[in-house]
Amino acid sequence: MATALLAAICALALPSGAAAGSAHLRLRGGLYKLTYFDARGAAELARIVLVASGAAWEDVRFPISMEGGKPNVPEFQKAKASGALALNMGRAPLLELDDGRALGQSRAIERFVARSHGLFGGSEFEGAQIDAILEHTRDVRDAYGRAVPAFGAETEDKAAKRAQWYAEALPDWLRRLEAALPPGGNNVAVGSSLSLADLAIWHLLRDYFADAEKTMQAASGCERLNAIADMVGAMPAISGWVAKRPQTAF
Ligand SMILES: N[C@@H](CCC(=O)N[C@@H](CS)C(=O)NCC(=O)O)C(=O)O
Numbered sequence: 001m002a003t004a005l006l007a008a009i010c011a012l013a014l015p016s017g018a019a020a021g022s023a024h025l026r027l028r029g030g031l032y033k034l035t036y037f038d039a040r041g042a043a044e045l046a047r048i049v050l051v052a053s054g055a056a057w058e059d060v061r062f063p064i065s066m067e068g069g070k071p072n073v074p075e076f077q078k079a080k081a082s083g084a085l086a087l088n089m090g091r092a093p094l095l096e097l098d099d100g101r102a103l104g105q106s107r108a109i110e111r112f113v114a115r116s117h118g119l120f121g122g123s124e125f126e127g128a129q130i131d132a133i134l135e136h137t138r139d140v141r142d143a144y145g146r147a148v149p150a151f152g153a154e155t156e157d158k159a160a161k162r163a164q165w166y167a168e169a170l171p172d173w174l175r176r177l178e179a180a181l182p183p184g185g186n187n188v189a190v191g192s193s194l195s196l197a198d199l200a201i202w203h204l205l206r207d208y209f210a211d212a213e214k215t216m217q218a219a220s221g222c223e224r225l226n227a228i229a230d231m232v233g234a235m236p237a238i239s240g241w242v243a244k245r246p247q248t249a250f
Contacts, residue, residue, distance in 0.1 A: 030056035032113070035085075036093040037062045037073065039248045043093040045203045046109045051241040052199055053117035061246070062092065107134070114196035121191050129182050129190045133197035136180055137204045140173045144209070166214035171221070174205075178222040187231045189224075194232075201225055202232035207242075210250075 032050060036043035038061035050057045062076040080090045088094050088104025095109040096102045103109055111131070114120045121127045147165045149158060181189050189197040206229050209215045219225055232238055 030058045031098050032057040033060055033096040034058070034093055034109070035060040035062070035079070035096070037076065038064050038246060039250055040207070041250060042106045044207065045200060046093060046095070046106050046113065047245070048199050048203055048207075048238065048241070049110050049113045049117075049119065049196060051237050052119060052194070052235065053113055054237065055113070055117060059245075107138070110134070110196060110200075114199075119194060119196050119199070121195055122193070123191075126191045126195075130195050130197040133177075133181070133189055134200050136177050137200045140170070140177065140204060141208065143169065143173060166209075166211060166218055170209075170215065170218040174219050174222050174225060177201075177204075178225050181224055187224075187227045189228055194235075198228050198232050202229045202238070205229040206233055 032055060034043060034046060034050060034057060040047075047059065062073050062079070065072045076092065079085050085091060085094055085104070087102050091104070093106050093109060094102055094104055095112070103112060111120065111134075114130075115127075121130050144165060147169055148162045152158070184190070184192075186192055188194055189201060205215060205219050205225060206212070219229075233242075
């Protein structure tokens with residue numbers, strides 16, 4: 001249900017509604033403002049990077065109601081109709097800076113904030129290694145989207161596909177992700193300090209999939225991935241965010 005709802009939100013192609021109030025996306029304080037739906041969805045890793053960066057930021061969420069059995073997002077519609085989301089082609093998330101500049105695309109936002117706050121490695125090559133790990137995590141997420149249909153009713157077939165994902169496909173992906181980490185120690189994926197790669201690994205292993213227990217089982221042989229995820233999860237900024245963020249189904 002949660003995945004289907006996320007897919008529905010992420011696939012929304014809503015007609016333009018009434019014009020938005022002009023104050024809707026105006027910055028009220030903080031270095032950044034990140035606007036997305038009231039969901040983790042495509043924005044949560046960007047939020048995690050903002051949290052880890054220590055920068056002041058504003059977490060703006062379009063409410064989602066389920067009136068009539070389908071997602072309704074009137075504030076999103078207004079923002080979209082106003083052109084306020086044009087930099088993400090009428091979609092969310094959108095990052096705004098306190099100097100008036102703005103940026104769309106979740107991955108561009110993640111990389112920009114990470115680069116701006118020392119979370120993108122110590123050299124061009126480390127940056128590229130971080131990029132590669134980020135793309136690996138995206139590949140795993142995309143594979144899940146292909147393996148387990150997000151739309152439609154829960155069926156036996158879908159349950160079987162989900163079971164296969166956790167029992168076979170995810171362990172295989174995670175083994176290969178572990179093997180793809182650059183050699184090193186220190187409980188970080190790249191170089192010698194925390195980076196976007198570590199945050200993306202934590203998000204994939206501890207935050208992304210609905211079944212946390214089965215994800216832990218799938219990752220059970222992956223010592224480095226687990227060490228990285230544990231290190232990130234123990235960061236006070238991250239554990240504090242997880243404790244205080246709005247609880248959403250997806
Ligand atoms: N690749 C884009 C995808 C953006 C996207 O599809 N956002 C969805 C939510 S996950 C959205 O705003 N859907 C509403 C719509 O397209 O009208 C990103 O990562 O930012």
